[in-house]
Amino acid sequence: MSKSSESKSAVSRRSALKTLGLGAGAAAALPLWARYSSAETAAPIRIGFQKHATGIGAAYGRWYDRTSQAAVRLINEAGGINGRMVELVTEDDGTDPKRGAEVIEKFATQSNCDVAFGTLFSHVVVGSAPRAGELKLPYFVVSEGHHVASGMLNRYTVQPGITDVKSQVQAMAPFVSQNLGKKVTMIFPDYAFGHDHRDFFTAAIEAQGGEVVGLIPIPPTETSFTKYFPKIPRETEVIYHVMVGPGVLTFVKELGEFFGPSRPEIFGFIDSLEAVDLASPGLEFLEGTYFWEGNPRYAQPDQTEYDKHFRAAIGIDENGASINDSKDVSTYAHMFGCWETLYVIKAGMEAAGYAGPQDRAKLIEAVEAITTMPHSNEHPQGAKVFNGKTHQVFGPQYISKVVDGKLMVVHTASIEDGMYPDEVDYTTQAL
Amino acid sequence: MDFGPYLMLATLEGAVLAAVLALMASGLSLVFGVMRVVNVAHGEFYMLGAVLAWWVTSMVGGGPAVAFVAALIVVPVIVGALAAAADMTVLKRLEYDPERTIVATIGLLYILQQVTLMTYGADARPVVPPFNTRLALPWLEWSDGGLHMFWPWGLSTTTYKLFVIVAGIVILSAVWAMMRHSRIGLLMRATQLDSEMAQAFGIPVERVYALVFGIGAGLAALAGVLIVPIQQAHYLMGGDALLLSFIVVIIGGLGSLAGTIVAALLIGLSDGIISVFFSPTLAKIIATLLVAFVLVFRPQGLFGTRDR
Numbered sequence: 001m002s003k004s005s006e007s008k009s010a011v012s013r014r015s016a017l018k019t020l021g022l023g024a025g026a027a028a029a030l031p032l033w034a035r036y037s038s039a040e041t042a043a044p045i046r047i048g049f050q051k052h053a054t055g056i057g058a059a060y061g062r063w064y065d066r067t068s069q070a071a072v073r074l075i076n077e078a079g080g081i082n083g084r085m086v087e088l089v090t091e092d093d094g095t096d097p098k099r100g101a102e103v104i105e106k107f108a109t110q111s112n113c114d115v116a117f118g119t120l121f122s123h124v125v126v127g128s129a130p131r132a133g134e135l136k137l138p139y140f141v142v143s144e145g146h147h148v149a150s151g152m153l154n155r156y157t158v159q160p161g162i163t164d165v166k167s168q169v170q171a172m173a174p175f176v177s178q179n180l181g182k183k184v185t186m187i188f189p190d191y192a193f194g195h196d197h198r199d200f201f202t203a204a205i206e207a208q209g210g211e212v213v214g215l216i217p218i219p220p221t222e223t224s225f226t227k228y229f230p231k232i233p234r235e236t237e238v239i240y241h242v243m244v245g246p247g248v249l250t251f252v253k254e255l256g257e258f259f260g261p262s263r264p265e266i267f268g269f270i271d272s273l274e275a276v277d278l279a280s281p282g283l284e285f286l287e288g289t290y291f292w293e294g295n296p297r298y299a300q301p302d303q304t305e306y307d308k309h310f311r312a313a314i315g316i317d318e319n320g321a322s323i324n325d326s327k328d329v330s331t332y333a334h335m336f337g338c339w340e341t342l343y344v345i346k347a348g349m350e351a352a353g354y355a356g357p358q359d360r361a362k363l364i365e366a367v368e369a370i371t372t373m374p375h376s377n378e379h380p381q382g383a384k385v386f387n388g389k390t391h392q393v394f395g396p397q398y399i400s401k402v403v404d405g406k407l408m409v410v411h412t413a414s415i416e417d418g419m420y421p422d423e424v425d426y427t428t429q430a431l
Numbered sequence: 432m433d434f435g436p437y438l439m440l441a442t443l444e445g446a447v448l449a450a451v452l453a454l455m456a457s458g459l460s461l462v463f464g465v466m467r468v469v470n471v472a473h474g475e476f477y478m479l480g481a482v483l484a485w486w487v488t489s490m491v492g493g494g495p496a497v498a499f500v501a502a503l504i505v506v507p508v509i510v511g512a513l514a515a516a517a518d519m520t521v522l523k524r525l526e527y528d529p530e531r532t533i534v535a536t537i538g539l540l541y542i543l544q545q546v547t548l549m550t551y552g553a554d555a556r557p558v559v560p561p562f563n564t565r566l567a568l569p570w571l572e573w574s575d576g577g578l579h580m581f582w583p584w585g586l587s588t589t590t591y592k593l594f595v596i597v598a599g600i601v602i603l604s605a606v607w608a609m610m611r612h613s614r615i616g617l618l619m620r621a622t623q624l625d626s627e628m629a630q631a632f633g634i635p636v637e638r639v640y641a642l643v644f645g646i647g648a649g650l651a652a653l654a655g656v657l658i659v660p661i662q663q664a665h666y667l668m669g670g671d672a673l674l675l676s677f678i679v680v681i682i683g684g685l686g687s688l689a690g691t692i693v694a695a696l697l698i699g700l701s702d703g704i705i706s707v708f709f710s711p712t713l714a715k716i717i718a719t720l721l722v723a724f725v726l727v728f729r730p731q732g733l734f735g736t737r738d739r
Contacts, residue, residue: 053553054548058552058554059554062553219711223662223668224444226440227441227706228706228711230441230707231707232585246555246663246665246667247662247663248555250661250663257587257589258585258587260567260587275554281557281560
């Protein structure tokens with residue numbers, strides 16, 4: 001008796017729950033369905049941001065994130081893209097190529113992103129781009145690697161916001177050979193990015209009548225560097241260094257300790273000290289040495305309005321550090337690339353009348369059609385020339401000298417200094 | 432660079448690595464010797480030492496020297512206490528079962544690493560060395576019928592690197608003296624020989640285990656504090672260090688302090704010298720090959736004794 005009454009009450013409880021559930025489901029579904037009727041214009045454009053939040057690229061990831069968030073905020077304040085708001089969908093790739101490809105896949109298949117964006121480390125780009133090509137997901141990289149313009153990747157991978165290593169070293173070589181010396185020893189990280197430096201600088205300095213007398217590759221995860229330096233040949237006139245990863249400060253410090261007072265000329269890529277305070281102890285020897293900078297970290301006497309706007313939007317002081325924490329130094333020479341790339345995505349989507357994933361091919365064609373970008377708030381680093389065939393942008397480069405512990409620009413290489421003949425025509429590939 | 436000065440530089444660099452490695456590996460070896468626990472989280476205690484050293488030095492004022500001394504004293508104690516707590520709450524409950532403790536310490540590894548990532552962040556941060564003067568080193572050359580001293584290009588070290596070598600020797604001597612000549616050392620050795628018998632004789636074996644696990648982690652943390660002014664504190668730095676200490680401990684013989692020190696010298700110096708003359712990759716290959724040979728031909732290690 002009691003048993004039957006129990007089961008009866010259980011049934012009624014279950015049915016009550018069912019009804020409730022149905023109601024809740026309907027309530028949840030209704031606004032979705034209502035929104036769907038006016039879909040295409042109201043839903044935000046989703047940009048998948050492949051962020052180096054952890055792993056050896058973490059410092060870059062943090063600043064790429066801040067720069068991208070600032071640019072997206074400004075784009076949205078100005079009305080978004082084609083009347084739609086822009087939303088960054090951030091995923092950590094661990095600065096790892098395998099994880100990078102998975103992140104691309106997630107953007108395309110799970111999180112409904114319109115495009116993917118923001119990768120720096122070249123091994124991650126090389127690992128991710130093939131998947132983006134297969135999924136026909138436009139992939140905007142901010143990587144500096146020559147792999148885009150070399151033809152190694154595919155039609156869906158574009159680099160419209162930052163110059164590549166080949167262009168950079170070609171623009172630097174005349175300055176190095178004319179002002180610093182002809183016999184160069186190169187110290188570089190032992191992976192795709194460093195190999196680009198090795199190959200292109202060797203060719204560029206030979207074209208200037210100089211020569212590379214020593215090559216010292218260092219694994220990017222290395223933590224101790226003094227043991228590499230005895231390989232620097234005695235005849236070296238100029239040290240050319242470019243290093244990445246968590247050990248960069250140790251690298252530069254140990255370079256100083258190795259040479260002591262009798263150092264040769266030193267020319268470095270600021271990558272060796274990105275996100276590192278130049279006032280760190282042990283870096284005093286850098287006084288009087290030279291650096292390539294993608295964008296001058298310290299506000300120069302002739303600072304443009306565009307640069308002021310860029311710094312203010314992200315929250316960076318005149319020394320290139322966060323306005324909240326002067327020890328939190330930015331990756332200033334690279335991160336403008338994220339900002340400019342986002343504005344290229346905006347320009348491309350507007351030109352293509354982009355409405356949704358079905359227009360991805362149109363977006364690629366619209367970006368390929370871009371030729372010049374004026375020096376502006378959208379392109380604060382300088383005017384650019386975009387090559388639609390090689391998917392690579394060209395821009396000015398800066399050489400700075402360390403004076404009183406600050407980087408002061410001493411030479412600006414023009415866009416033309418960094419130009420080289422096309423190696424690929426991506427527009428002939430199928431979309 | 433000439434061969435002589437080159438070799439001297441490589442030896443100096445190798446000696447710094449050997450000192451740090453010997454400290455770390457002796458902790459690992461001590462824990463295995465007494466407790467028969469293979470502590471996979473040992474590299475993370477080293478990392479914690481470096482990260483906490485950054486934290487302490489940035490909290491304490493009064494110049495880099497004072498801050499560094501504070502870190503040198505406080506950090507190993509914190510890490511040691513943490514490890515002892517982990518021993519009492521986790522390892523003890525597993526009854527020190529060899530397989531399950533390996534899994535447990537792997538878990539500990541990830542917890543420590545990810546908590547560091549969540550709190551300290553993914554950046555590499557520097558600690559200012561208490562003193563760091565560059566010392567150019569002279570070299571002797573036979574020329575014009577007599578010995579002449581000259582200063583080869585690049586042949587130098589820093590006072591701090593020399594300090595690390597000396598500190599390594601001092602700390603290891605202290606550990607050795609503690610094991611040989613103190614009461615607590617006697618208890619540890621008794622537990623190592625036969626823990627059941629030791630317990631029967633009234634030795635508080637569980638407390639000895641917690642202490643040993645704490646001291647082992649403290650030694651790793653000390654190595655971390657010593658290295659952080661040369662390198663920088665980073666949440667992934669424990670991985671390579673763990674691998675190298677395992678190599679050292681396997682070659683030297685698990686549980687043998689003397690073997691550990693000899694193996695650390697062997698690996699540290701050969702890594703320094705081989706990477707200077709050939710390549711760092713070759714140095715790692717040779718070290719790993721050496722481990723394979725030791726495991727095949729002398730599984731108990733160069734100085735180890737066979738298990739009873």
